[in-house]
Amino acid sequence: MATVNPPRGMRDFLPAEKARRERVLAVIRARYRAHGFDEIETPVMEEYSRLHAGIGGDNEKLAFNVLARGLDADAIRAAADDPAALTDLGLRYDLTVPLARFYASHRGELPGVFRAIQIAPVWRAERPQKGRYRQFVQCDIDIIGDATARAESELIAATLDTLDALGLEGGVVRVNDRRVLDWMLSSFGFAEDERPRVLITIDKLDKIGADGVVRELADRGAATEAVEAFGAFLRRPSSADVPFGEQQIRGALPDGVPDEIVAHLTGIGDAVAAARPGESGIPVVFDPFLVRGMGYYTGTIFELAHPSVGYSLGGGGRYDGMIGRFLGQDVPAVGFSIGFERIVDLLEGEADAVDRAIVLVHDRDVTVAELVAVKADLVAGGARVRLEQRPKNLKPLLERAVADGYTGFAFVAAGSAPADIEVKPLA
Known part of the structure; x- marks a missing residue:
């Protein structure tokens, strides 16, 4: 007999939990729209070749692929070692690749600078564990067509505003730039072909520390002089806390960082500060070792942090080269994604305020016309109403409600009119 459980890594949601998720989504949508973003929708599946075009990073290995229709047993056996010959479609593993395809498809119908909202489920063949699912919702905002720091600033301001609206004030955005990382590794002497492996190790800095990073780089066979120079930089005395700005950025990097990159990052901080005039400090921190694993990032990268948890609540970055894969010419693009599942879990018990919702418990002899009249009156007044016939034991019914x-x-x-109804609170 087939199991009644959902597939591993996927979940059912009971009515109360589903309602809570929708309330959180409504807040996110409202704040995004208030900042001038427009919602779009794309198919849950994309062509296999698009999902495996080398722009999705490690997520491409986690794609759920769909077997091509019409293959007979001989064709399946002949192509057993070639997934591309067996499949023609796949479930989307993020919302960025579909957005790039969408923009390339509809560019002529969209404004020169397009601000998109995408809120939808994605699928990855993860190994299920706490907080990691095979189906989960992503909440993305992206700006396409703007190469200036204004785009990053709008995304960060909208994201922090959304976090505040959800009752999670105090959020901070960690910022870096892939160009900074590449320049820094070059300045230490790492060869271009070994930098991707070096970045993988640097991404572990919070977990294994400076000594662990140096040791792993040496074990991986990175250039000895480069490893030693990088190790000395990691162990240098830390400078005093400095607010986000040119001084902090230059102080966190080796001498000689390109001025244009510093100016771009500083401009983001200035704009975010202007968007939040009531705050004593800028909720942006420069982190020279922020990596983010997606290979398609070409410039600014960022992650959303909150003091209540030790993990990020979202992230994103600039991916100016992706849309060019479909158009044949690069188009500037940058996006920020909120980790919806993490935020919903964090808001448990805090986001459950609901509108007026009433259970009408009726006797068996009440006519349908009387019930419908009473219900219609309450619904017209803005309430959510459920009809329930009175059971022998009322307690379980009210607990369920x-x-x-x-x-x-x-x-x-029987004989009740809308004016006769007395609503009592459910404790």
């Missing part, structure tokens, strides 16, 4: 998010109940007897 509370679990489903209802806030009040009322009894309806």
